[in-house]
Amino acid sequence: MISLSMSQKIKLAIVAGALATSSLAYAQQKDGLECRYLTVIEQGFLANHVKYSVRDSELQTRVVEQYLKRLDPSKIYLTQPDIDQIKKITNNVFDKTKNKDCAFLDQTQKIVLERVKDRLAFAKLYLGKDFKFDPATEFTFDPEKKAWPKDTAEANDYLKKYIQFQIGNYMATDMKMEEAKKNVIKNYERAVKRTQDTTEDDLYSGYLDSFARALDPHSSFFSRDVLEDFEIQMRLSLEGIGATLSSQDGFTVVEQLVPGGAAAKSGLIEPQDKIVAVGQEKGPMENVIDQDLKDVVKKIRGAKGTKVRLTILRKTGDGKKRMDVTLVREKVSLEDDAASITFTEKEVGGVKKKLGIINFPSFYADSRRGGRSSAADLKKIIKEANEKKADGLVLDLSTNGGGSLEDAVKIAGLFFQTGNVVKQSSKNEGRAEAALRDTDPTVDWAGPLVVLTSRISASASEIVSGTLQDYKRAVIVGGDHTYGKGSVQSVLPIPNDLGAIKVTVGMFFIPGGKSTQHRGVDADIVLPGPFSTDDVGEKYMDYSLPPKTIDAFLSPEAYVKEGPSAWKEVKTEWVKSMKDRSTERVAKNEEFKKIVDELNKAKARGKVIRVSEVLKDKNEKEKKDKAKKTASKAKKNEEYLKRPDIQEAESVLLDLILLQEGKALLPLKQASAK
Structure with missing residues (x-):
């Protein structure tokens, strides 16, 4: 899970307290960590940690x-x-x-x-x-x-x-x-x-x-390599060949090609190719069999415009083909991790409704000038939804583990006028919690809104879903509750390129005054989900921090009653009606029945498992994963829309649209939803 960041200035942050001491300046004498720096870095964690x-x-x-x-x-x-x-x-x-x-x-x-x-x-x-x-x-x-x-x-x-x-x-x-x-x-x-x-x-x-x-489950030490990977995920871009790699039986294997990347455009690299040697533009080829994946990746990545040479081993029928490939490194945009929207049309009560399904996998943000951000991307997506006259939106946060706090505040504010989104506590217990507000008066989307969550929706996802629920702005659909990560981390680089500390600097609270820590955000309408097991959630993590509650801090100015920006509050009786209909649909859905069966099977296994059962489950999962990796973008999107939780979220959205239009919901046997 990408940790929730307190600030987007991760490269400009200076480690407070001990990390700013002169003793660390001696790092210039050696390229790497030394024993004498450990206590200094420990003190850097303690100077910033919310509790210790x-x-x-x-x-x-x-x-x-x-x-x-x-x-x-x-x-x-x-x-x-x-x-x-x-x-x-x-x-x-x-x-x-x-x-x-x-x-x-x-x-x-x-x-x-x-x-x-x-x-x-x-x-x-x-x-x-x-x-x-x-x-x-x-x-x-x-x-x-x-x-x-x-x-x-x-x-x-x-x-x-x-x-x-x-x-x-x-x-x-x-x-x-x-x-x-x-x-x-x-x-x-x-x-x-x-x-x-x-x-x-x-x-x-x-x-x-x-x-x-x-200290807690979300504080960690970033080595130089780990920090680089973190920054790539937050920026959604890197300079390299544009391929996702994994380590299998000592080989570095190409898992996926990034569309538009050097590897994909060359036509010379295919998924499941094995990289057995790497060389730079000049110099010898280096055998990379049995090398750690991080070391191989380090050799393949490089500045835009430079060349990298690869020796590829490819399975062909019963044999293997060995070939040498030279690629020019390029800037790669990780579009699969970016927000996107798909429009679908559904007929209900004889009327067609256009729905927008927003796949939102992370709260990414590039701190560099002109860098990309998830909030800016989502604002553009909502503009497109308005231009195409969508009747309602599903915001899918079901696989979103979090990211930028700043973007979470902006994104929540896209759906109401202005007002408080979150309050953050600090290390100083005597200091009042700091309120983070949406200050943009524009209501980018005023129409019906469903937010899809799961047990692995965490951190920034919980801020957005919890805020929209507290303001009665959206219906939350999905797992019984979200992950329960109610803490804020800051990434503070250590001088002289020695890595960074990621440290929990505060706890956050949503406008109703509750912390999402441990409890998460409860779904208004609960769906069976593969992650709804007893060991998924913050409260099961080692040394998770305890939850707290503060006074509610909802902002009256968030609500708009009249005009083009007016939005309707979700009524309790609406939720009850939609919940009853959803329960009826889910009970008849074969895909949801399979999910429930798998959950019951996992629970029955308990602590002891049988090799044959694990292998059967693993085989089925690997087949599905392989199909996903080799599928085209259009095929992946098609499979995504077939997910039972996505389809049920659409059905709930249709009900919400009708209710906001003041229309009665037909009994399911009479309703026509195609």
Whole structure:
């Protein structure tokens, strides 16, 4: 999830407090992090964090817990004795960093390396000639729901089950047993290599990120590479070849081509191509098999107008084709992540209605002069909807994890006159919350509005949906409630290009006075959704901050009763009527029935799962994902509009249009909606 940013000036921000101290200026002597900077950067987090100000024993315990999770997130390498030993090594960790003693990082890394080597040796032994695949294997897949293995024997016993799962994954792709075994062994060999190749900079970054995540779920440390990726997502543009890449079995694989990018325009690159070597305009080609994806991406990205050479491996029938390609890097616009609108026509009561469906995947914003922003894009989209005389709009935030706070305020204001959108608390508890207002008196869209949400709609999405609900400006349709992230983060770059800290600087409140923290925004009309499970939401995250409530701060000037900008408040009786009709439609919808069945199946599984069931679900998902990746933009949009929640949101919008027109809703069996 892209974090909610307090300001769009991420490149110009100066880290307050400790990060501005002169000691960090010594970074100019070395290209990278050093042990002596850790305490200074820790203090930068504490100087800005909304809740924590000191390094106490509770925070120290949390840091170690997060660090252990980072070392072995799947709990397949370390044993309980290893955990006990690492806890001894990291005892009084704040004293160690304060005294510029980072030996504990090397010591723990050595323990991890030994265990990774141990599991590789066991995997080779277990996958010998006597190995038999057993799809009936049952095991606890979620590391959060199992303890660390008590000894090596228990670790190896779990690894047997995990390897069964890995073998099944490969065989499910029609791979032969012996090749699957080789691939699994290569996975563990790569794990050894990655652990051996861990740099000092990686160790420091990992520790600092553990420190940040011990404060709350949304504070984190950005290394230089991570900061670059964050800025790309916020700008929706980068300079490179225009391809989405992934790492599969040691290969860098082309997942998707960005329309209009260098790779797509060349006609020489195809999805599922494997990049096995990379070279710049001059110089040798470098083999990139088994390299970390981030390192390969770093080699491929570059300034606009420069050339990059790639060696491609492509599957052709039963064989493979090797080819060399030279591409000129270009500025790439990530249009798939940008706001867009699709118009549909529906007939209800013998009358055709034009509906606009706005796919709004993130609150992006480029802080550079003239940079692109989601608020400006949405304003243009709404202008188009008015010009095409749309009768109503669906604003789809169901996959939107958040982004720019400034844009969220502007976007909420597109649908009413002027007034308060959100209040933000600060680190100083004695200071009143700061109100953020929409100051543009233009009502860009005054017509009927439905906002579609889900359990993964978060942060800025919750500000917009919660604000529009509090002003009775829109009907909220979707998951039972949104994610529940009611905190604000600021991204503060560290001097001398050492990365950045992303730190929670406040909590936000919507106009009704409630925080969205934990509770989220309740849907007016609830639809079954794939994310409506008991473990999706802010309240299930480690160390999530507690919710609060303040007095309501709704602005009377937001409402417009007369004239072309007048908009109608959503009435309680309307919601009840629309909810009853939606419940009836959903009960008859086969796609919603499938979603409910899948949710019930997942709940019945509990902690223990069967390899065959996981593989079946995974196969179906991978087939769908592959179809999405290779589909044209038109095909993707067609599939998007077929989603049951999109179609039901349209049906609710049609009901809302009729109600705002003062017309009675026909019983469903008499209504005609095509």
